[in-house]
Amino acid sequence: MADSAQAQKLVYLVTGGCGFLGEHVVRMLLQREPRLRELRIFDLHLGPWLEELKTGPVQVTAIQGDVTQAHEVAAAVAGAHVVIHTAGLVDVFGRASPETIHEVNVQGTQNVIEACVQAGTQFLVYTSSMEVVGPNIKGHPFYRGNEDTPYEAIHRHPYPCSKALAERLVLEANGRKVRGGLPLVTCALRPTGIYGEGHQIMRDFYHQGLRLGGRLFRAVPASVEHGRVYVGNVAWMHVLVARELEQRAALMGGQVYFCYDKSPYKSYEDFNMEFLGPCGLRLVGTRPLLPYWLLVFLAALNALLQWLLRPLLLYAPLLNPYTLAVANTTFTVSTNKAQRHFGYEPLFSWEDSRTRTIRWVQAMEGSVQ
Numbered sequence: 001m002a003d004s005a006q007a008q009k010l011v012y013l014v015t016g017g018c019g020f021l022g023e024h025v026v027r028m029l030l031q032r033e034p035r036l037r038e039l040r041i042f043d044l045h046l047g048p049w050l051e052e053l054k055t056g057p058v059q060v061t062a063i064q065g066d067v068t069q070a071h072e073v074a075a076a077v078a079g080a081h082v083v084i085h086t087a088g089l090v091d092v093f094g095r096a097s098p099e100t101i102h103e104v105n106v107q108g109t110q111n112v113i114e115a116c117v118q119a120g121t122q123f124l125v126y127t128s129s130m131e132v133v134g135p136n137i138k139g140h141p142f143y144r145g146n147e148d149t150p151y152e153a154i155h156r157h158p159y160p161c162s163k164a165l166a167e168r169l170v171l172e173a174n175g176r177k178v179r180g181g182l183p184l185v186t187c188a189l190r191p192t193g194i195y196g197e198g199h200q201i202m203r204d205f206y207h208q209g210l211r212l213g214g215r216l217f218r219a220v221p222a223s224v225e226h227g228r229v230y231v232g233n234v235a236w237m238h239v240l241v242a243r244e245l246e247q248r249a250a251l252m253g254g255q256v257y258f259c260y261d262k263s264p265y266k267s268y269e270d271f272n273m274e275f276l277g278p279c280g281l282r283l284v285g286t287r288p289l290l291p292y293w294l295l296v297f298l299a300a301l302n303a304l305l306q307w308l309l310r311p312l313l314l315y316a317p318l319l320n321p322y323t324l325a326v327a328n329t330t331f332t333v334s335t336n337k338a339q340r341h342f343g344y345e346p347l348f349s350w351e352d353s354r355t356r357t358i359r360w361v362q363a364m365e366g367s368v369q
């Protein structure tokens, strides 16, 4: 990274900077990274909100580009000191083909790595996922596990497969010599289910509840714990890792860190109700209203319909065999590795994270009280 004379003048690149997490990373960098001279935001789809960021002291450069295009990535990385790579296809609903998911999540990540090597960029932070670990295809629970907990990470779905492969590429690239002869320092962050302002799935559940007269119907037992983490804390961890990588390269380089905070362990649906309940929705049923075998049948029917309708239209409901399996498998983390390695503490308390998310849902048109 830059020498002391220029230490206040760093260039950061955030890929996927207009996404749900990416936007929070961009805003967090502008608020909490005083060394920034230029912040480059690379995304397939640039958001109109970027314009408001261009009035501050930091040069904000919006770059419309595709991580699958190596030359576009190389141009965006050239001259950057730090790359935070969040761009990816987060698709477990069958919207994109397995080939496209692989091309974006794996080849796109390889393009970012090679661009760092060619440009002499030394620091790369990759947004991985809990799904690199599990739930696995056998439905084994991962109960309050950490980065060292043994677990049979076997996947078949294109999304977790792509995240696992991309993470491996990033970690294996740690230590490669970049242009100029210095070592590339990489690390991967593994958020569990992220929630907060801008979470599209939360928005989908809210609108589904409105369509059903203010009700959602329980499909998953309350006993199935899911780890969730507030988007602001995930963004903060990215900023902190990017800042500490240089000083702690020997300790942090090539490492993975789960993203965590004080969000409570609950079933996916019960956790969502922490925000949707105060916005007027009700979760019907203290236990699943339908037997599991019927849910399995309905999920399979959705998958069949998606396949049959694909030539005509995209049918991608929330319920499919993969989402049903994930929803019904306990996956929670309990770790302090990020705190031990680089002093991470959540920036937002559970209460604050909950309040911010509720306010965001309430701001959506038609919140029912």
Ligand SMILES: NC(=O)c1ccc[n+]([C@@H]2O[C@H](COP(=O)([O-])OP(=O)(O)OC[C@H]3O[C@@H](n4cnc5c(N)ncnc54)[C@H](O)[C@@H]3O)[C@@H](O)[C@H]2O)c1
Pocket: 015, 016, 017, 018, 019, 020, 021, 022, 042, 043, 044, 045, 065, 066, 067, 068, 086, 087, 088, 089, 090, 104, 108, 127, 128, 129, 130, 163, 190, 191, 192, 193, 194, 195
């Ligand atoms: N949302 C979660 O719960 C969660 C949990 C763990 C990890 N993650 C990871 O966090 C990252 C961001 O996820 P998100 O939830 O913000 O998703 P998102 O879809 O909101 O954001 C992804 C961004 O990447 C961009 N993008 C997609 N394909 C691109 C391409 N070919 N070139 C350039 N940009 C491209 C999209 O336009 C979008 O702005 C992903 O890597 C995802 O795997 C998400």
Ligand SMILES: CC(C)[C@@H](O)CC[C@@H](C)[C@H]1CC[C@H]2[C@@H]3[C@H](O)C=C4C[C@@H](O)CC[C@]4(C)[C@H]3CC[C@]12C
Pocket: 090, 092, 128, 129, 130, 131, 192, 193, 194, 201, 219, 220, 268, 269, 318, 319, 322, 323, 324, 326, 327
């Ligand atoms: C229809 C019901 C069965 C309903 O409960 C389904 C919920 C389902 C859509 C979600 C349950 C668990 C979610 C996943 C989890 O939070 C972690 C993820 C990792 C991240 O990298 C991408 C998103 C996701 C796969 C997330 C997707 C939605 C769920 C499957």
